[in-house]
Amino acid sequence: MRGRNTERDRIGRLLADARQGTGGALxxxxxxxxxxxxxxxxxxxxxxGARVLSVEGIESEMELAYxxxxxxxxxxxxxxxxxxxxxxxxLRAVFGLTADGVRDGFTVGLAxxxxxxxxxxxxxxxxxxxxxQWVDQPSVDMLTFAARRLRAEGVVMLFAVRDGAxxxxxxxxxxxxxxxxxxxxxxxxxxxxxxxxxxRVIEEAGGNPLALIELSASLTPAQRAGRxxxxxxxxxxxxxxxxxQDGFLEQIRRLPEATRQVLLVAxxxxxxSLAVVLRAAREPGTALDxxxxxxxxxxxxxxxxxxxxxxxxxxxxxxxxxxxARRIAAHRAxxxxxxxxxxxxxxxxxxxxASTGPDEQVAEELERVAEWAGNRQAMASASAAxxxxxxxxADPDRRARRLVQAARKAADAGQDERCGALADQVRLPLxxxxxxxxxxxxxxxxxxxxxxPDRAARILLDSADPTGVDLTRVDPTGIDPTRVDPTRVDPTGxxxxxxxxxxxxxxxxxxxxxxxxxxxxxxxxxAPDLPVLAVPARLFGGDVPGALDALRQxxxxxxDAGTGVMDRLMTGIYCQLTGDHQAARQAAAGAVAHCRExxxxxxxxxxxxxxxxxxxxxxxHDEATARGTEALGLAxxxxxxxRAAHLRAVLAMAAALRGEEEQVRTLTDEALAYAxxxxxxxxxxxxxxxxxxxxxxxxxxxxxxxxxxxARREVAHPLLSLPLLPDLVEAAVRAGRPERAADAARQxxxxxxxxxxxxxxxxxxxxxALTGPDGAAEEHFTTAxxxxxxxxxxxxxxxxxxxxxxxxxLRRRIDARDRLRAAREDFERLGARPWADRARAELGAAxxxxxxxxxxxxxxxLLSPQEREVxxxxxxxxxxxxxxxxxxxSPRTVGHHLYRAFPKLGIGSRTELAGxxxx
Numbered sequence: 001m002r003g004r005n006t007e008r009d010r011i012g013r014l015l016a017d018a019r020q021g022t023g024g025a026l027x028x029x030x031x032x033x034x035x036x037x038x039x040x041x042x043x044x045x046x047x048x049g050a051r052v053l054s055v056e057g058i059e060s061e062m063e064l065a066y067x068x069x070x071x072x073x074x075x076x077x078x079x080x081x082x083x084x085x086x087x088x089x090x091l092r093a094v095f096g097l098t099a100d101g102v103r104d105g106f107t108v109g110l111a112x113x114x115x116x117x118x119x120x121x122x123x124x125x126x127x128x129x130x131x132x133q134w135v136d137q138p139s140v141d142m143l144t145f146a147a148r149r150l151r152a153e154g155v156v157m158l159f160a161v162r163d164g165a166x167x168x169x170x171x172x173x174x175x176x177x178x179x180x181x182x183x184x185x186x187x188x189x190x191x192x193x194x195x196x197x198x199x200r201v202i203e204e205a206g207g208n209p210l211a212l213i214e215l216s217a218s219l220t221p222a223q224r225a226g227r228x229x230x231x232x233x234x235x236x237x238x239x240x241x242x243x244x245q246d247g248f249l250e251q252i253r254r255l256p257e258a259t260r261q262v263l264l265v266a267x268x269x270x271x272x273s274l275a276v277v278l279r280a281a282r283e284p285g286t287a288l289d290x291x292x293x294x295x296x297x298x299x300x301x302x303x304x305x306x307x308x309x310x311x312x313x314x315x316x317x318x319x320x321x322x323x324x325a326r327r328i329a330a331h332r333a334x335x336x337x338x339x340x341x342x343x344x345x346x347x348x349x350x351x352x353x354a355s356t357g358p359d360e361q362v363a364e365e366l367e368r369v370a371e372w373a374g375n376r377q378a379m380a381s382a383s384a385a386x387x388x389x390x391x392x393x394a395d396p397d398r399r400a401r402r403l404v405q406a407a408r409k410a411a412d413a414g415q416d417e418r419c420g421a422l423a424d425q426v427r428l429p430l431x432x433x434x435x436x437x438x439x440x441x442x443x444x445x446x447x448x449x450x451x452x453p454d455r456a457a458r459i460l461l462d463s464a465d466p467t468g469v470d471l472t473r474v475d476p477t478g479i480d481p482t483r484v485d486p487t488r489v490d491p492t493g494x495x496x497x498x499x500x501x502x503x504x505x506x507x508x509x510x511x512x513x514x515x516x517x518x519x520x521x522x523x524x525x526x527a528p529d530l531p532v533l534a535v536p537a538r539l540f541g542g543d544v545p546g547a548l549d550a551l552r553q554x555x556x557x558x559x560d561a562g563t564g565v566m567d568r569l570m571t572g573i574y575c576q577l578t579g580d581h582q583a584a585r586q587a588a589a590g591a592v593a594h595c596r597e598x599x600x601x602x603x604x605x606x607x608x609x610x611x612x613x614x615x616x617x618x619x620x621h622d623e624a625t626a627r628g629t630e631a632l633g634l635a636x637x638x639x640x641x642x643r644a645a646h647l648r649a650v651l652a653m654a655a656a657l658r659g660e661e662e663q664v665r666t667l668t669d670e671a672l673a674y675a676x677x678x679x680x681x682x683x684x685x686x687x688x689x690x691x692x693x694x695x696x697x698x699x700x701x702x703x704x705x706x707x708x709x710x711a712r713r714e715v716a717h718p719l720l721s722l723p724l725l726p727d728l729v730e731a732a733v734r735a736g737r738p739e740r741a742a743d744a745a746r747q748x749x750x751x752x753x754x755x756x757x758x759x760x761x762x763x764x765x766x767x768x769a770l771t772g773p774d775g776a777a778e779e780h781f782t783t784a785x786x787x788x789x790x791x792x793x794x795x796x797x798x799x800x801x802x803x804x805x806x807x808x809x810l811r812r813r814i815d816a817r818d819r820l821r822a823a824r825e826d827f828e829r830l831g832a833r834p835w836a837d838r839a840r841a842e843l844g845a846a847x848x849x850x851x852x853x854x855x856x857x858x859x860x861x862l863l864s865p866q867e868r869e870v871x872x873x874x875x876x877x878x879x880x881x882x883x884x885x886x887x888x889x890s891p892r893t894v895g896h897h898l899y900r901a902f903p904k905l906g907i908g909s910r911t912e913l914a915g916x917x918x919x
Contacts, residue, residue, distance in 0.1 A: 003185030004039065010176055011043050014156045018050070018124040021896075023150025025157040027132075027170055030178035032313060033210025036160035039178065040128045043158055050124035056308070057134030059316070061270030062167055063385065064345055065378030066094040068139035069112065071272070072127065079118045084881055087111035094138075094376050096345075101375040106596045109145035110884070113153075116146055117890040120154045127157040133167035137380035137413070138373075140168040148172050149889055152896030168380075171637045180207020190216050210313070214248065248317035251297060258290040260318070261326070266291075266300070266307050267319035268330040268353070270346060271338075274307045280330070280337040328354045345369050348385075358394035366392070367402065370409070379413035379602075387422060400426050401435045407442035412602045417639065419445050436463060437503050444510060448642055452679050453514035460507035461523050464500045505532050505566050512573060513646070515681025517717030531557070532567055535574045539719065544754040551578060558587050565594045565603055572610045576617070577719060579757035581792075585614035605635040605643045612650050617723070617759075619792035621830055625654045626869060645674040649686035656694035657794065659834035664694045685714035689724045696727055697834035701734035709740070718747040722760075729767040730802070738771060745771045759795070762787035766799045769806070777806055797826035801839050808846045816846040863901055870897040871905070875913035 007028070014024045028036045044052055055072040073080075077095075080088050090107045093100040102108060119125050132140060147157045159170050180186075186202045189212045193201070201219075205211035252260060266277045281287035291307075294300045299318075301308045309315040319327065335350035348365040355362050370385035386406035393399040407422035423442040430436040440463030447456035504527055511519040521540040528537035531554055538547035551574050557563060558571045572587030588611035595604040608631035615624035628651045635644040652667035668687040675683035692707035708728040712721045725748040732741035745767040752764035762784045769780035781803040788796035804819030820843040827836035863871060873883045880891040880898075889897075902908060 003181040004035065004042075007039050007176060007178060008042065011039065011156075011158065012046065014158075015043065015046055015048075015050075015124070015126070018126070018154045018156045019048075021152055021154045023153040023155040023157075023893075025147035025150060025159070025173050027159045027161060027173040027175040028178050029161045029163050029175055031164070031208065032162050033208045033214075034178045034180065035209045036162075036178050037130055038209070040130055040158055040160055043126060043156075044128065047124070047126045050126050051119060051122075052126045052128065053119065054128040054130065055135060055139075056272075057129070057131035057168075058270045058272070059134045059167070061346075062134045062136050063349060063381055063388075064136055064270065065138045065373040065376060065381035066136065066142075067270070068129070068135035069142055070095045072129070072139075072143075073115060076115065076119045079115060082118050083111055083114050087114055091115065094378075106145075109142045112142045113146040113149055113890045114884070116150075116155050116157075117153045117892045123154070125153075125155045127155065129157070129159045132159045132161040132170050133165040135168050136378075137168045138376075138378035140170055141380075144170055144172055149893065151889070151893035153890055153892050172633065180205075181209060181212075182207065186212055189213060193219075214246075217251075248314050249321050251299065252314075252317055252321055255293050255297065255299075256290070258286075259293045260322070262287045262290045263294055263300070263318040264322045264326060265330045265333060267309070267315045268327065268350075269307075269334055270349075271343075272306050272308060274302060274305055276334070276337055277307055280333040282333065328356065345372060349388075352388050352392060355392055357392075359392045360394065360398075363389040363392040363398075363402070370405070374409065379409045380415065383407075383409035383413060383415070383418070383422075390425075396427060397431055397435075400430055400439075401432065404435050404438045404442060407445075408438055411442060411445040413638075415602075415638070437500075439463075440503060441506060444506060448510050448513065453510045453642070454516055454519060454679055457507045457510035457514065457516070457519055457523065460503050460510060461526070464503040464507065464526065501527065501530055501532070502566065504530070505570060508533065508536060509566065509570060509573075513642070513682055514679060515685060515715040515720055517715070517720055532570050539574075539577070540717070548578065548755070551575065551580075555583050555587065558590060563590070563594075565591050565598070565607065568594060569603075569607055569610060572614070576610070576613060577722075578755050579722075579752075579760040581614050581617040581759065585611065585618060588614050602638060602640070605631045605638070605640055605647065608634070609643065609646055609650065612647070612654075616650065616654060617792065619794040619796075619830065621654055621657055621794070621832070622868065625651065628654065641674055642678075642680065645671045645680060645683045646686070649675075649683050649690060652687060652690035653693060656690045656697060657830070657832045657835075659694070659697055659832070661694060661698070664690055681714045682720075685711040685721070685724075687711075688714065689727070692724070692731065693727055696731050696734075697832070697838075699834075699838065701731050701736075704731040705735045705737065705740065712744075719751060722748065722751055726763040726767055729770055730798075733770045741767070741771050758787045759791045762791065762799065763795065766802065770802065778803075781806065793826050794830055794832060797823045797830070797832075797839075798835065800826070801835065801842070804839070804846070805842055808842060813846045817843060820846060863904060867897045867901045867904075870894055871901050871913060874898060874910055 010026060014026060017024055028039055030036055040054075044054075053072050053075060055068045057068065061067050073091075073095075080091050083091070086107055087110060089098070089100060090102050091111045092098045093102050094108055116125060116127065127143075129135060129140075129143060135143075143157065143159075147159075150157065159173065161170050181189075183202060186205070186207055186209075187198055189209060190198050190201055193216065201212060201215050205215055252263065255263070262277070262281050265280050269277050269280070278287050281290075291300065291302065295302055299310055299314050301310060309318075322330075331350045331354035335347045335354065338347045338350065344365075348362070348369045351359075351362045352366055366385045366389035370382040370389065373379075373385060374382040383406045386402050386409060390399050390402035390406060393402055403422055403426050407419045407426075410419040410422060419442055423439065426439055430439055440460055444456040444459045447453075447459060504523055507523045508520055511523060517540060520536050524533045524535075524537035524540065527533050528541075531550065534550035535547050535554065538544070538550060551571075554567070554571045554574065558568050568587050568591035572584045572591060575581070575584035575587060588607060591607035592604065592611055595607050608627050612624045612628040612631065615621075615627060628647055632644060632647040632651060634640075635647055648667040648671040652664045652671065655663040655667065668691055671683055671687040674680070675687065688707050688711035692704045692711060695701070695704035695707060705728070708724055708731055711724055712728060715721050718725075725744045728744045729741040729748070732738060732744070745764075748760075748767055749764045752760040765780045765784035765787060769777040769784065772780065781799065784799045785796065785803070788799060800819045800823040804816045804823060807813075807816035807819060820839050824836055824839035824843055827833075827839055870883055870889075880894040883889070883894045884891045898910070905913075907913065
C-alpha cells in the first residue's frame with residue numbers, strides 16, 4: 001500500500017462510519033493493474049471482524065443476468081427467508097431458484113438493500129465488487145441502487161472498475177481515481193535493480209504497480225544487471241496493458257502444456273467453480289494435479305470449491321495465449337459440463353462463444369435466454385442475448401427481427417446510444433410490418449433522446465403508413481408494445497394489429513415533447529377515431545365537447561390493469577392539457593406503477609415527469625420535488641439527456657416557488673442548453689416559465705413578463721401555453737402593462753369556459769379581476785376563491801393575496817387583513833417564501849401582524865425532505881418495512897430517520913405523529 005495514503009484514508013473513514021452504524025459506498029476507478037484490487041484486499045484486512053461479501057467480475061459472464069448478484073450473496077442466501085414475501089420471491093426468481101418471473105425490477109433492488117441490511121444486523125458488513133465492468137449490468141444496477149440508499153445499515157460497498165474497458169457501467173456513486181505511484185513509492189517495488197534499470201521500468205510502467213512488478217519480473221538476468229537496450233523497453237509506452245499482459249504471458253508459457261490447457265478451461269469458465277472446471281477438463285483427478293504448477297506460481301488460488309485467478313489479467317492472458325481452436329474447444333467442453341448440471345443460460349453463452357458462423361440452433365437458445373432475462377427485468381442482458389443471436393442468424397428476416405428486439409430492449413434498459421448502434425445494423429427494407437414498426441420506434445428513441453423530437457415524430461408518422469392496418473378494426477383496448485413477447489411475434493405481422501395505432505401514439509408523444517401543436521394535430525388526424533388519438537384530433541380540431549367525451553372514455557379505460565404504459569401516459573397528458581389535474585395524477589401514478597412492475601426503467605423518468613407536473617398543479621410542492629429529484633437521478637443514471645432537460649425545467653418551477661434563485665438559474669441554464677438547439681419546445685417553454693415565476697415571486701415584474709412572453713412563444717398554440725397565462729397576466733398588470741395582459745386573459749377565459757374545469761375557471765376569474773374594471777373585481781375575486789376550494793392551495797393563496805392587495809388599495813384594511821393572513825399562512829405552510837414575504841409585507845401595511853408562523857418556525861421545517869416523507873408515512877400507521885418498500889430504503893434507514901426526526905419534532909413515539917401533523 002505504498003503511496004496510497006489518500007485512498008486508505010477514504011476507505012478507512014467509511015469503515016469507521018460503518019462501525020458506528022452508518023453506511024456508505026465508493027467507486028475506485030483507474031487503469032488495469034493500477035492497484036484497485038490491492039485496495040480492496042487492504043480494506044478486507046481492515047474490516048476488523050466485519051462480515052465480508054465479495055464478487056469478482058468475469059468478462060465471459062457479464063451477459064448472464066444476475067450472475068454477479070448471486071455470487072455476492074451466495075454465503076448469505078439463508079437470509080433471503082427473512083425478507084418480506086415479495087422481495088424474497090423476487091430474489092429467488094432472479095437467482096434461478098424458482099421458475100417465477102419478476103414483475104417489478106425495483107422490488108429486486110429493494111430486496112438487495114434489505115438483504116444487505118439483514119446481513120449487517122450483527123455487525124458491520126463490507127461488500128466488495130471487483131472488476132465491476134465485467135459484472136452483468138442487471139447486478140450492477142441493483143447493487144448501485146442499494147449503494148445509493150445506504151444510510152443507517154452499517155454497510156460499506158466498494159466498487160472497483162477499470163477505466164475505458166467495455167462492459168457494465170457503474171453510475172451515481174462517489175468516485176475516487178486511483179492513479180499511478182509517484183517515483184519514490186514506485187522505486188520501493190523494484191528492490192535490487194540498478195538505478196538506470198529502475199528509471200527505465202518506472203518510465204515504461206508509468207507508475208502502474210502491476211506493470212512495475214510484472215515488467216521487473218520478466219527481465220532477463222542481463223537486463224537486471226543493467227545491460228538493457230531500447231528494444232527491450234521501447235522509448236514510447238504505446239500499449240501499457242499489453243506490456244502487463246506480456247509479463248503474465250511469459251509466466252504462463254513457462255508452465256507445462258497440460259497445466260496451460262486446464263488454465264484455459266478455467267479462464268473460459270464463468271462460475272468460479274472448481275468442480276465445473278475439472279468436469280470440463282474431462283479428467284478430474286489428473287486435471288487437479290495439472291493445476292498444481294499454476295498454484296505454486298501464484299497464478300491461481302484454489303479452495304475446496306472455488307478456483308480464483310490471482311488477477312483478472314492472469315485470466316485474460318491464459319485465455320488469449322491459447323489458439324482459437326483450443327478456446328473453442330474449451331467453450332464446448334464447458335457447455336457440455338454445464339448442461340449436465342442444468343445451467344441452460346450459461347450453456348447457451350458458451351455455445352455462442354464456440355460458434356464460428358451462423359448457427360440457428362444456438363441462436364434460438366440465446367433467444368430463450370433473452371426471454372428469460374426480459375421476464376426478470378434484466379433488459380440489458382436480454383438485449384445482449386438478442387444481439388448475439390442475431391450475429392449467429394443467417395436468415396436476413398430473422399436477423400433483422402433479433403437486432404430490432406435487441407435495440408428495443410436496450411431502449412427499455414435506458415441504453416439509448418446502444419439502441420441507435422443496434423438499429424444502424426438493421427438492413428432495409430423490412431418485410432415484416434411488425435418488425436418495421438419496432439424498428440421505427442428504435443430509431444425514434446434515439447432521435448428523441450439525442451436530437452429532435454419533431455424528427456422523431458416524423459419517423460414514427462412516416463412508418464405508420466406502410467403497416468397496412470385497418471384502424472377501424474383495431475381492438476380499442478390496444479396492445480401495450482412494451483409487453484409484447486418478441487420471441488412469439490408472428491413473422492407475418494398478423495398478430496400485430498396495434499402496430500399503426502402504437503406508432504401514431506408514440507408520434508403524438510414525441511410531438512407533444514417538442515411542443516408542436518400543428519404536428520400533434522396532423523398525426524392525430526390520421527386516425528381520429530382511435531381512442532388514444534381522438535382527444536387531440538378533436539381538441540386541436542375545435543371540437544372540445546367531443547374531446548372531453550373521448551377523454552372520459554380514456555380515463556375509464558386507464559383504470560384497467562391491462563392498459564399499457566403509453567396509453568396511461570397519454571391519458572395523463574390529455575388530462576393535464578385540459579386542466580383535470582386529479583385525473584392526470586391518477587393516470588401518472590398508474591403509469592409509474594406499470595413501469596416499476598414491468599421493469600421498463602427507460603420509461604420511468606418520463607412517467608415520473610408527468611406525476612411531478614400533476615403534483616405541482618395540485619399544489620403538492622414537496623411531493624413534486626421528491627418525485628422530480630428521483631426522476632432526474634434516474635434520467636442522469638441512464639443518460640436520458642432529453643428527459644433530464646424536461647425534469648430540470650419542472651424542478652426549476654418548484655424551486656422558483658420557494659424562491660431558490662441560484663437553484664432555479666442552474667437548472668434552467670442546463671435545461672435550455674440542451675433544449676434550445678434541438679427544438680425541444682416544451683422544455684424551453686417550461687424553463688422560461690420557471691424563470692418568469694421566480695422573477696414574479698421576487699417582485700421583478702418587468703423581467704417576469706419578458707420571460708413569460710418568451711415561454712408563450714415557444715408553444716404557439718394557446719392550449720399548450722394555457723398553464724402559464726395566469727402568471728403572464730399578473731406580471732403584465734404588476735409591470736403596468738395591462739395591454740399586454742389582455743390577449744392572454746381573453747384566451748384563458750375562452751378555454752376555461754370551453755373546458756369547464758373549476759381550477760381553470762378560478763384562474764380565469766382571478767385574471768378578469770386583474771384586467772377588468774374595479775367595479776367588477778370583487779365579484780371575480782370571490783368567485784375565484786369559491787372555485788379554488790378543493791384545488792391547489794398555492795393558487796388559492798395567490799388569489800387571496802391579490803384580493804387582499806386590492807382591498808388594501810381601497811383602504812378596506814380589516815377585510816384585507818383576513819385575505820392576506822390566509823394567504824400568508826398558506827404560503828408559509830407550502831414553503832413559498834417569496835410569496836409569503838409579499839403577503840406579510842402587505843399584511844403589515846394593512847395593520848396586521850407580521851410574525852412568522854407554521855412552516856418557517858414550526859418543527860416540521862427542521863426535518864430534511866427524506867425525514868418529512870418518512871414521518872408523513874409513519875403518521876398513517878405504516879410499518880418501517882412498508883415505508884421502506886415505498887421509498888426504496890431499508891427498514892433500518894427508516895428507523896434511523898425516525899430516530900433523528902422525533903427529537904426535532906419534540907415527541908417520543910410514533911403515536912404522537914398523527915396529531916402533530918394534523919395540527
